[in-house]
Amino acid sequence: MTLQQLHYIITISEYGSINRASEVLYVSQPSLTSVIKEVEKELGIVIFNRGGRGVTLTADGAEFILYARQVCEQYDLLLEKFGKKGNIKKKFGVSTQHYSFAVKAFVETVKAFDLSKYEFAIRETKTLDVINDVGTMRSEIGVLYLCDFNRKAIRKLLSANDLEFHTLIECKAYVYLWRGHPLAGEKSISFAQLCDYPCLAFEQGDNGSFYFAEEILSTNEYPRMIKACDRATMLNLMVGLNGYTLCSGIICEELNGTDFIAVPFEADEENPNSIMEIGYITKKNTVLSSIGSMYIEEMKKYLKIHSEKAKNSSNI
Numbered sequence: 001m002t003l004q005q006l007h008y009i010i011t012i013s014e015y016g017s018i019n020r021a022s023e024v025l026y027v028s029q030p031s032l033t034s035v036i037k038e039v040e041k042e043l044g045i046v047i048f049n050r051g052g053r054g055v056t057l058t059a060d061g062a063e064f065i066l067y068a069r070q071v072c073e074q075y076d077l078l079l080e081k082f083g084k085k086g087n088i089k090k091k092f093g094v095s096t097q098h099y100s101f102a103v104k105a106f107v108e109t110v111k112a113f114d115l116s117k118y119e120f121a122i123r124e125t126k127t128l129d130v131i132n133d134v135g136t137m138r139s140e141i142g143v144l145y146l147c148d149f150n151r152k153a154i155r156k157l158l159s160a161n162d163l164e165f166h167t168l169i170e171c172k173a174y175v176y177l178w179r180g181h182p183l184a185g186e187k188s189i190s191f192a193q194l195c196d197y198p199c200l201a202f203e204q205g206d207n208g209s210f211y212f213a214e215e216i217l218s219t220n221e222y223p224r225m226i227k228a229c230d231r232a233t234m235l236n237l238m239v240g241l242n243g244y245t246l247c248s249g250i251i252c253e254e255l256n257g258t259d260f261i262a263v264p265f266e267a268d269e270e271n272p273n274s275i276m277e278i279g280y281i282t283k284k285n286t287v288l289s290s291i292g293s294m295y296i297e298e299m300k301k302y303l304k305i306h307s308e309k310a311k312n313s314s315n316i
Contacts, residue, residue, distance in 0.1 A: 001039055003075055006068045008035050009047060013065050014138065017054040062136070069137035077289075092291040093121040095133035096143035097214045098202055098231045099278070100252035101306070105298035107255075109291065118291070124231065126204050127212035128157075134281050135161030140292045142281040143299075145214075145248070147274045153211040158281060167279040169303045173216045174249030174262035178238045188266040198224040200234050200243040215246045216276055235260065248276050250306050 012021040012032060022029045040047055047061035057065060076090055096102040106122045113120075123133065127144055131154075134142040146154055146165065158165055175189045181197075183189050199222040204212045226243060228234045237243045238260065249262035267273035280296060282288065288296070 001042055003072065005035050005039055006072055008032055009039060010065060010068055010072065012036070012048070012055060013057055013061070015054075016056065019054075066136050073137065089117060089119040090289075090291070091119045091121070092289065092295075093123070093133070093139035094141050094143065094295065095123045095125055095130045095139040097127060097130060097145065098124050098234070099143055099248075099250070100231070100255045101250050101302050102143045102299065104252045104255055105295055105302055108298045108302075109295045112294065113291070126202070127154075127214060128204070131157050131161055131163065131281070134163055134283060137283060140282070140289060141295060143278070144281065145216075145276045145278045147216055147276055149274065150211045150213075151277075162284045163281045164284050165279050165281050167277055168299060169248075169250075169279075169307065170275050170277050171248045171250065172273050172275060173246050173265040175244050175265050176238075176247045176249070176251070176260065176262050177242070177244040178235075178260050179258075180239070181242050181244070183244075183263070184261060186263055188264045190266040190268060191271040192268075194244060195223055198226045198237070198241055198243045200237055200245045201225060201227050202234070203227040203229050216248075216274055231256075248278060250278075250303070252302075 008021070008025060008027065011025055012018055015021045015024065018029050018032050018036075021027075022032055025032070036047060043064070045060040045064065046058050047064055048055040049058055094102065094106055103122065103124070106120075110120050121139070123129070123139065125133070130139075130142040130144050133139040142163075144154070155165070175183070175194065177184060183193060183197075186193070199215075202214045204214075226237060226241070228237060234243075234245065235256065238245075246265060247262065249264070251260065251262055265273055280299070282292075
């Protein structure tokens with residue numbers, strides 16, 4: 001088994017298609033099929049299930065990919081420290097729930113590197129995918145949140161995937177809406193005031209559950225609910241339908257624009273204001289890359305500025 005074979009198989013697993021991997025790698029489909037058969041024969045396992053819509057990993061294949069990524073990443077670290085890398089690009093990936101501050105930190109990190117020598121990826125995705133991406137080392141870092149409601153379930157998943165959670169910031173819930181919304185001028189907004197407007201939530205897929213929801217107070221009964229898959233659509237629905245979502249209140253105006261605001265959520269007995277503990281996840285017993293460390297520092301830097309602004313605003 002060679003490093004090149006590992007690279008080919010990892011790429012096939014990422015795209016879920018031998019055809020698509022062939023286009024990306026500039027390697028013929030028969031050659032990739034041959035690589036899979038050779039490695040499977042050598043190891044005595046089946047890595048992929050073949051189907052009409054592409055390929056999916058078997059249970060053995062998923063475990064194999066995890067170790068294959070570790071081998072390839074260790075090889076890249078060796079080249080970075082001791083070798084002449086030539087045209088080999090160092091990879092760095094982040095998977096995150098839909099947080100603009102995580103994207104902002106990614107932008108600032110990427111600015112410090114020559115894109116001709118590095119390959120970067122950021123995936124705003126479902127909660128379970130964030131965990132799976134870091135668990136399989138597709139991404140080095142994942143960004144998500146914990147609260148009293150989901151903490152036990154999420155931590156159980158993190159433990160099963162050999163992951164660690166590191167706290168970045170704790171914050172209360174805010175109502176996120178556009179500046180033209182009828183409630184935009186309120187100093188705080190209660191759950192009762194929101195009943196006439198659609199609540200917007202990020203879709204979590206077929207395996208979605210209350211525990212995977214990105215929005216705090218996900219167990220509440222919302223009379224009007226619309227789900228979306230991406231942040232741009234969410235913002236459009238806020239404007240077009242006077243929709244809202246419940247979030248951390250951490251908004252990056254540089255990326256989202258100034259047309260949206262976060263108003264403190266006003267708690268009551270039936271709808272308490274739960275604390276969001278936002279943080280990042282990493283694989284246990286692994287050393288962060290220099291890029292990963294820089295990315296985390298950029299997140300901390302941005303969140304520190306946000307905290308100071310929030311503190312100053314509350315003192316006015």
